[in-house]
Amino acid sequence: MLSISVTKTTAPKAKPQKGAPLGFGHIFTDHMFVMDYTEGQGWHDARIVPFGALSLSPAAMVFHYGQEMFEGMKAYRGDDGKRYLFRPEMNARRANRSCDRLCMPEIPEEDFVQAVRELVKVDAEWIPTGEGESLYIRPFMIATDEFLGVAPSKTYLFLVILSPSGAYYESGLAPVGIWIEDEYVRAVRGGIGFAKTGGNYVASMIAQEKAHHEGYSQVLWLDGVERKYIEEVGAMNIFFKIDGKIVTPMLNGSILPGVTRDSVLTLCRSWGMDVEERRISVDELLEAQKAGKLEECFGTGTAAVISPVGKLRFEDEVMVINGGEIGPVSQKIYDTITGIQLGRVEDPFGWRVEF
Numbered sequence: 001m002l003s004i005s006v007t008k009t010t011a012p013k014a015k016p017q018k019g020a021p022l023g024f025g026h027i028f029t030d031h032m033f034v035m036d037y038t039e040g041q042g043w044h045d046a047r048i049v050p051f052g053a054l055s056l057s058p059a060a061m062v063f064h065y066g067q068e069m070f071e072g073m074k075a076y077r078g079d080d081g082k083r084y085l086f087r088p089e090m091n092a093r094r095a096n097r098s099c100d101r102l103c104m105p106e107i108p109e110e111d112f113v114q115a116v117r118e119l120v121k122v123d124a125e126w127i128p129t130g131e132g133e134s135l136y137i138r139p140f141m142i143a144t145d146e147f148l149g150v151a152p153s154k155t156y157l158f159l160v161i162l163s164p165s166g167a168y169y170e171s172g173l174a175p176v177g178i179w180i181e182d183e184y185v186r187a188v189r190g191g192i193g194f195a196k197t198g199g200n201y202v203a204s205m206i207a208q209e210k211a212h213h214e215g216y217s218q219v220l221w222l223d224g225v226e227r228k229y230i231e232e233v234g235a236m237n238i239f240f241k242i243d244g245k246i247v248t249p250m251l252n253g254s255i256l257p258g259v260t261r262d263s264v265l266t267l268c269r270s271w272g273m274d275v276e277e278r279r280i281s282v283d284e285l286l287e288a289q290k291a292g293k294l295e296e297c298f299g300t301g302t303a304a305v306i307s308p309v310g311k312l313r314f315e316d317e318v319m320v321i322n323g324g325e326i327g328p329v330s331q332k333i334y335d336t337i338t339g340i341q342l343g344r345v346e347d348p349f350g351w352r353v354e355f
């Protein structure tokens, strides 16, 4: 258990006005959590302090070799007025898997969750209550050694910041158009694709720009070797309903093991649906589409929740899915997951954590 000192701000910021659109990731609360790591000493000086700039050496290793890990989680104000987190231990566990791959120190899972809980409690009044809104939580770790050699840092900072946010995509639940990328790749097996780290996201930006230019809002990545099999969307994992079955790419080392992905698989199985985690080729999608069997497609992610896909473009082929409308299974999954998160429906899996 961490001993966390709390220094409250003397200049609280104005909170967003109720009803005004929050967007995603633009607004930050009054406080942040900070903790230091020093080799030989471990994690120390856990503190909640006013949100503000960091002072780092320009030689800090994070700036040069990208040794950093981040997570994404949300806190909700339930319809019953209670504060909830959603499966926070899954994020703590995934953070440590990312840290292992990136040669960064692990944080005990209970300390990670405690840091998040205590910070959200201090800024609880910032949890927004509008439809589709939540307090987005961004835990992250950076390498801070003042050193230009390529080697793991010996000192780190772990921080948590909070951002009251609405839907990740401006379109909300309206289906998005997705570009299947066949020139650039995001990750390869044996690389860092499964880790939540900035490098994976910067690798995606050039294709994202290309997709935007073509009028598509996101990129769907293919595997880096054969450039044939579906991987993920970068900010989301991807699911299809093909001929009645729910199908998603299996975790193969280059795909992010999403918490929402895992929750959707568990939910669909609990409803008795046929669920498959396996390789899915673009050709299979094109054939299913031609045969009228590509029934639904949706992305899953903490920020995006469930994001229906109305259109997939691969080279010159455009696959319109369910007439460009959200499908019934996508809608049911969205309603159930958000219902569990907000305390609106029963939580048979124990995912909702009151704190």
Ligand code: COI
Pocket: 071, 072, 073, 201, 234, 235, 236, 301, 302, 303, 304
């Ligand atoms: C999340 O869904 O929390 C993510 O981290 C995706 C992010 C790139 C917005």
